[in-house]
Amino acid sequence: MNDLEIYLKATGAKVSAALNTLLPPAVERPQRLHEAMRYTVFAGGKRLRPILCIAACESCGGLAEQALKAACAVEILHTYTLIHDDLPAMDNDTLRRGYPTCHIRFDEATAILAGDALLTLAFEIPATVPDVGSALVLELARAAGSRGIVGGQIEDLAAEGRPPDADTVEYIHRNKTAALIRAACVMGGLCIGADFRYLEKLALYGQNIGLAFQIIDDLLDESSTPEKLGKDIGSDKVNRKMTWQAVHGIDAARAKARELTTSATAATDGLPNGARLREIAEKMLRRTF
Amino acid sequence: MNDLEIYLKATGAKVSAALNTLLPPAVERPQRLHEAMRYTVFAGGKRLRPILCIAACESCGGLAEQALKAACAVEILHTYTLIHDDLPAMDNDTLRRGYPTCHIRFDEATAILAGDALLTLAFEIPATVPDVGSALVLELARAAGSRGIVGGQIEDLAAEGRPPDADTVEYIHRNKTAALIRAACVMGGLCIGADFRYLEKLALYGQNIGLAFQIIDDLLDESSTPEKLGKDIGSDKVNRKMTWQAVHGIDAARAKARELTTSATAATDGLPNGARLREIAEKMLRRTF
Numbered sequence: 001m002n003d004l005e006i007y008l009k010a011t012g013a014k015v016s017a018a019l020n021t022l023l024p025p026a027v028e029r030p031q032r033l034h035e036a037m038r039y040t041v042f043a044g045g046k047r048l049r050p051i052l053c054i055a056a057c058e059s060c061g062g063l064a065e066q067a068l069k070a071a072c073a074v075e076i077l078h079t080y081t082l083i084h085d086d087l088p089a090m091d092n093d094t095l096r097r098g099y100p101t102c103h104i105r106f107d108e109a110t111a112i113l114a115g116d117a118l119l120t121l122a123f124e125i126p127a128t129v130p131d132v133g134s135a136l137v138l139e140l141a142r143a144a145g146s147r148g149i150v151g152g153q154i155e156d157l158a159a160e161g162r163p164p165d166a167d168t169v170e171y172i173h174r175n176k177t178a179a180l181i182r183a184a185c186v187m188g189g190l191c192i193g194a195d196f197r198y199l200e201k202l203a204l205y206g207q208n209i210g211l212a213f214q215i216i217d218d219l220l221d222e223s224s225t226p227e228k229l230g231k232d233i234g235s236d237k238v239n240r241k242m243t244w245q246a247v248h249g250i251d252a253a254r255a256k257a258r259e260l261t262t263s264a265t266a267a268t269d270g271l272p273n274g275a276r277l278r279e280i281a282e283k284m285l286r287r288t289f
Numbered sequence: 290m291n292d293l294e295i296y297l298k299a300t301g302a303k304v305s306a307a308l309n310t311l312l313p314p315a316v317e318r319p320q321r322l323h324e325a326m327r328y329t330v331f332a333g334g335k336r337l338r339p340i341l342c343i344a345a346c347e348s349c350g351g352l353a354e355q356a357l358k359a360a361c362a363v364e365i366l367h368t369y370t371l372i373h374d375d376l377p378a379m380d381n382d383t384l385r386r387g388y389p390t391c392h393i394r395f396d397e398a399t400a401i402l403a404g405d406a407l408l409t410l411a412f413e414i415p416a417t418v419p420d421v422g423s424a425l426v427l428e429l430a431r432a433a434g435s436r437g438i439v440g441g442q443i444e445d446l447a448a449e450g451r452p453p454d455a456d457t458v459e460y461i462h463r464n465k466t467a468a469l470i471r472a473a474c475v476m477g478g479l480c481i482g483a484d485f486r487y488l489e490k491l492a493l494y495g496q497n498i499g500l501a502f503q504i505i506d507d508l509l510d511e512s513s514t515p516e517k518l519g520k521d522i523g524s525d526k527v528n529r530k531m532t533w534q535a536v537h538g539i540d541a542a543r544a545k546a547r548e549l550t551t552s553a554t555a556a557t558d559g560l561p562n563g564a565r566l567r568e569i570a571e572k573m574l575r576r577t578f
Contacts, residue, residue, distance in 0.1 A: 024435055029460075033435050033443045084405060089397035108378035112401065113443050116373060116408065117435035123412040124430035133423030134416045141413035146313055146322050146406040154322045154402050171318075 004279045011054055011064065012047040015075060018068050022076075022125055036106045036114035037121075041079050044097040048213075048284075049184040050075040052206065055280060056188025059271045060198045069125050070136050070187040077122035077140060078180060081149055083115040090157065119144075126187075135190050143183035152176025156241065164246040172242060177217075178210025185277075201267050208264035209281050212257045216287050218243035219253055261285045293568045300343055300353065301336040304364060307357050311365075311414055325395045325403035326410075330368050333386040337502075337573075338473040339364040341495065344569060345477025349487045350561045358414050359425050359476040366411035366429060367469060370438055372404040379446065408433075415476075424479050432472035441465025445530065453535040461531060466506075467499025474566075490556050497553035498570050504546045505576050507532035508539065550574045 001009070019041055026035045050071030057067035086093040086101040087108065094104050103111035122144075126136035142148060152175030159168050185206030189199045222245070245253040264281045268274030290298070308330055315324045339360030346356035375382040375390040376397065383393050392400035411433075415425035431437060441464030448457050474495030478488045511534070534542040553570045557563030 030435065030440045030443045030447075032447070033440060037435065080405075084401060087398075087401065089401060109376075109446055110443065112373060112376065112378060113439050115405075116369075117439040119405065119408055120430050120434040120439065123426055124434060127423045127426040127430060129423075134418075134426065137412055137416040137423065137426050141409050141416060145409040145413060146319065146326065150402050150406040150409065151319045151322060154319045154399065157398055158319075158321070 004276075004283060007276065008051060008280075011051045014064060014068065015047045015050040015054070015071055016042070018072050019075065022069075022072050023121070032106065032110060033113055033117060036102055036110045037118055039105060040083050040096075040102045040114065041076065041118070043099045045075070045079070047075060049078050049181060052181060052209075052277075052280065053184040053188040055276045056185040056202050056206075057191050058188075059202070059268065059273045059277050060189050060192060060194040061272045062188075062192035062194075067188045067191040069129050070191050071184070073122045073125045073136070073140060074180065074184045074187065076118050076125070077144055080115040080118035080122065081144075081153070081180075083111050083118070085153060087111060090153070129191070132190050132193060136187050139183050139187050139190060143179040148175050148179040148183075152179070159242045162242070164242045166247050169242045169244055169247050173211055173214040173244070174207075177214040178207050181210035181213060182206035198271060201269075201271055204267035205264045205277060205281070208260045208267065209284055212260035212264065212281075213284055215244045215253050215257045215260070216285065219245060219250065219257070220287060257285060293565075293572060296565065297340060297569075297572075300340045303353060303357065304336045304339040304343070304360055305331070307361050308364065311358075311361050312410070321395065321399060322402055322406060325391055325399045326407055328394060329372050329385075329391045329403065330365065330407070332388045334364070334368070336364060338367050338470060341470060341498075341566075341569065342473040342477040344565045345474040345491050345495075346480050347477075348491070348557065348560045348562045348566050349478050349481060349483040351477075351481035351483075356477045356480040358418050359480050360473070362411045362414045362425070362429060363469065363473045363476065365407050365414070366433055369404040369407035369411065370433075370442070370469075372400050372407070374442060376400060379442070418480070421479050421482060425476050428472050428476050428479060432468040437464050437468040441468070448531045451531070453531045455536050458531045458533055458536050462500055462503040462533070463496075466503040467496050470499035470502060471495035487560060490558075490560055493556035494553045494566060494570070497549045497556065498573055501546045501549035501553065501570075502573055504533040504542050504549070505574065508534060508542055508546075509576060546574060 023038055023041060024034045026038055028034055053071040053074050054064045054067045058064060082096060083102045085091050086096060087103055093101050095101065102114055122140065123137050126140060127133045129136055144150065152172050155168065156172045156176055159172065182203055183206070185202040186199055189202045244256060248256070261281050265278045268277045271277070312327055312330060313323045315327055317323055342360040342363050343353045343356045347353060371385060372391045374380050375385060376392055382390050384390065391403055411429065412426050415429060416422045418425055433439065441461050444457065445461045445465055448461065471492055472495070474491040475488055478491045533545060537545070550570050554567045557566045560566070
């Protein structure tokens with residue numbers, strides 16, 4: 001393992017340990033709900049968003065510990081979106097990261113409620129952070145609501161089977177994926193009360209790698225093996241989802257991901273410690289992450 | 290109309306007007322989602338919780354306007370719980386307050402997402418309140434999460450068809466209903482930075498009328514007319530829900546509601562302007578409200 005891989009592993013482990021203390025124990029009533037919440041949070045995620053939150057905090061001169069609650073809130077919110085997206089009324093997925101999805105392992109009502117409880121917890125946790133609690137909640141809520149993730153998801157569902165168009169793909173990717181990655185980076189800076197010039201850079205960095213991430217994800221969905229992805233291959237094509245390559249072609253999609261990564265890297269210029277963010281952006285482009 | 294009725298009507302109208310400006314316009318993308326969010330928020334609710342939030346603020350010497358955002362957040366959060374509770378995987382209700390429920394009027398995916406977006410908005414709004422934003426978010430999140438509303442709902446579902454027992458009924462009522470009413474009252478005080486001794490009184494008041502409210506609701510569910518309730522009569526019995534009267538009998542349920550109302554009224558002693566809260570508690574007991 002090189003230095004970056006060690007960093008990602010150690011930071012991911014830090015996040016998982018913190019999540020373990022922040023989530024209600026499975027033995028606490030209502031047990032089945034708490035079990036379902038924990039099941040999906042600990043079902044093999046790579047902790048990309050919380051790691052970015054922490055790396056963003058460090059890029060402004062902060063310590064990982066200062067961003068830990070915000071990082072966990074982002075991951076918990078991300079987990080709720082996975083649970084609800086997988087529901088029968090939505091993408092109707094039975095497998096996620098190699099595990100049965102929440103409504104398969106438990107049941108539909110429990111999955112809806114586990115998602116609701118995680119979404120709520122994602123706001124409760126940052127609200128306890130001194131001084132910047134409401135700023136963190138606001139950033140997260142704006143990324144997550146009808147003008148962010150939820151808006152992206154409903155347009156994604158509505159776009160299924162429609163002929164692909166550039167405007168819709170961009171809307172979906174920006175809201176469904178990039179908004180939360182962008183918020184994760186901004187929240188990392190907010191945790192230590194970073195200067196707004198730094199926050200601006202983090203927002204730009206996050207926005208660009210967020211879009212790149214989704215483009216690469218869609219490219220991988222068509223070309224990878226089931227073992228690597230932990231879900232059925234080509235499921236996007238089966239559901240006829242709108243993807244960047246469906247609109248612009250595979251070569252243009254690859255070029256766009258490269259271009260966005262370059263823009264993200266450039267945005268970190270002037271941050272006190274931007275090197276780690278640049279390394280992560282490059283690694284995301286190669287996607288061994 | 291007497292003075293109290295004028296107050297309830299005027300305050301409810303104030304809340305509805307504020308909700309109209311706080312909810313994204315239906316013409317804004319994604320239109321169908323914003324339409325669904327507005328549909329249920331404006332589907333004939335009595336605005337009980339936001340009125341209590343405002344009355345609580347006034348009871349500590351504040352103005353209605355100072356609690357308006359918090360009041361709207363509570364009502365928006367309450368609306369999300371109605372949408373998700375009505376879903377086919379949960380209570381599977383088709384009618385609510387005389388209107389088709391959200392998943393009937395739109396579709397299941399839209400209803401799930403409208404609920405998610407409303408829940409998110411319910412935290413975004415108080416996060417913008419100066420000084421006390423994070424305290425408001427925290428109070429609301431604690432009432433709404435797995436140790437509050439969501440916990441109450443899952444235990445309610447699990448209890449269907451089981452023999453009624455006192456402990457479970459109390460758990461469900463406390464979490465599913467009383468927690469948010471209690472939070473609404475506390476938040477009203479928080480909005481003006483009220484002394485913790487006042488907050489304590491508001492919490493006690495809210496807790497007691499919250500429990501009384503649910504007991505009365507269940508009593509009405511068996512005895513009212515469809516026109517009054519705006520939903521099918523006796524649906525609790527059909528779903529074999531656990532109610533206070535199922536455990537303790539109708540007379541004991543009525544006596545308990547009376548006793549809780551007395552406790553709520555007593556809790557307002559020592560508040561600068563507690564008269565309105567006492568009037569509301571009495572009116573809720575009579576339930577022409």
